Amino acid sequence: MTLNRRSFLGTGLALGAALSAPRAIGQARPRVVIVGGGAGGATAARYIAKDSGGMIDVTLIEPSRSYFTCFFSNLYIGGYRDLDSIAHTYGTLASAHGVNVVHDWVTGVDREARTVSTAAGHGFAYDRLIVAPGIDFVDESVPGWSTAAQNRMPHSWKAGSQTQLLKAQIEAMPEGGLFAMVAPPNPFRCPPGPYERISMVAHVLRDRNPTAKILVLDPKSSFSKQALFEEGWEKHYPGMIERIGPDFGGANVSVDPDAMTVTVDGSVEKVDVCNVIPAQKAGHIAQVAGLTDGSGFCPIVPATMQSRIDETVHILGDATIAGDMPKSAFSANSQAKVAAMAVRAALTGSRAFPAKFSNTCWSLIDTDDGVKVGASYQATEEKIAKVDGFVSQTGEDAGLRKATYEESLGWYAGITADIFG
Structure with a gap:
């Protein structure tokens, strides 16, 4: 009000x-x-x-x-x-x-x-x-989860201590353990973000805990840069990542932070780490x-x-x-x-001057394997409208992917200087 x-x-x-x-x-x-x-x-x-x-x-x-x-x-x-x-x-x-x-x-x-x-x-x-x-976060968007449970099942969608906590939990997973992510519905902050996170978790587990598994519970039928991520997961982390979309219960998920379980369409799964990213x-x-x-x-x-x-x-x-x-x-x-x-x-x-907007989102899948998506926009009476766009392609050579990652490093240095002076 x-x-x-x-x-x-x-x-x-x-x-x-x-x-x-x-x-x-x-x-x-x-x-x-x-x-x-x-x-x-x-x-x-x-x-x-x-x-x-x-x-x-x-x-x-x-x-x-x-x-x-x-x-x-x-x-x-x-x-x-x-x-x-x-x-x-x-x-x-x-x-x-x-x-x-x-x-x-x-x-x-x-x-x-x-x-x-x-x-x-x-x-x-x-x-x-x-x-x-x-x-x-939208209250009760993931049944069983609230911010009171964020130390057991961190969201890490606001950076800082939550990010530190999630990293520590991943590194402390038992051998052959299970990491689960409850992905958010649209709209949410950083559309490729959950899937880059899965890539980074897989990168850590491949080196520290190679028999561990990753389960992605996703209420969306598709997601940003999906073909690129899935290609990268198959290339770098074969057999480690399983995604369950809405057709197989990804939209019907609840959690129990005390028991460290997730329930998918009535089926209960014990997990070692659970990253819950609620609706926003x-x-x-x-x-x-x-x-x-x-x-x-x-x-x-x-x-x-x-x-x-x-x-x-x-x-x-x-x-x-x-x-x-x-x-x-x-x-x-x-x-x-x-x-x-x-x-x-x-x-x-x-x-x-007339309003003009732009955006690029970079994502890292594995070492030197960077991808991006972006567009330019203009203001109309109804909305900020896309004018044109670009996206990395599947099958790109390693040199281009490395250059894309290095481009993202330059962008981070430049934009943080632009923001904070």
Whole structure:
């Protein structure tokens, strides 16, 4: 729901001077508040601050002092990277670009008063609000599982300690043990992500525990880059991976974290490690602010990334209904630049150019065996629409696959510098 002024002020939070009325002409710099410091939010903060030349006051509110990227976290599980390599901080955004970085949890948004409140009792007024909260999980989407069980059956779909936990569980599996993944239904963060993860788990088990097995329980009839993954699994991990789709019970799965079992169409299977990736929705604050629709995600105006519910709010990344664009870090970064331009134009009168978007998703199947899929997009009245695309092909030679993987390493270095400065 959207909090009204009375209910907002009645929360008892110390709101302070930051909650002054929206800016009048001739007063202080226009204020932009950004909720969420991931690929979308941090990019938007950097570009608004940098490109406005100090004309806009930018505040980024993010609870984590070190942000672990979900993208490339699978490579940490596979042993190709260490955890520090996917951790990023916000010092450069503050020191080099003048962004006011606040490490706190946003607890409320009063869209009528244009204010944001935080768990520490602070309040921030805005002329434009950018919401980039990532995803949360749909309760009971996997019967028997909840976030209370995430230490027994980790999701690891938010990187950091969960990723460390899953990696440790995989490495501690008994000889000949069983790893199970409960894959998510559409739409979800990073469409190729679960299947790259399976590849990385198989890579670890092949070297450490070669008689172990992997079971993928999938409610979807097909998935991103399916032919490429299946070709790679047969080549690198023959006989190790079994996928059960909806025709054979993949859509009728429950779990028992205490007993460490999964039930597939009534058949109970004992497992040693279970990675449960539930159905997803927009991050909690988007729901609190009344920015979601019946889908659980946020409808947006494609040309500006503005909310269709409130034109003073822009929404980025995994939380959005983004038409043909997948939910990925590259997408969020691309959308953030469109939103930053729109916000800057609205608040300073600068020129805004037509929105253009792009995305590429790389996946590693085994050492030097990288594949990719991507597209360019444009804004229409109805959605972000795909213009053209590309995808790796089955049967490619080893040199091309190695080059694709090396390309992904360059992309990671470049995009994290672009996001965090």
